[in-house]
Amino acid sequence: MTSSSPAATVVACPICRTPVEWGAHSPYRPFCSERCKLIDLGQWAEERYRVAASGDEPPSEGPDTH
């Protein structure tokens, strides 16, 4: 008999390119580890921060509450 076991899907970690098996035992997929996940989140936050920093003025659209 030929046991046709389904090949595990492997993705490359977007941060360090480490092959990550796409399964329940890879809670941080597509990242290889929590560290890489946090790095990715950090990059997003950084981009957001840059965008926010470009507009230095806060949207002050409200009644004058002095």
Ligand SMILES: [Zn+2]
């Ligand atoms: Zn990684």
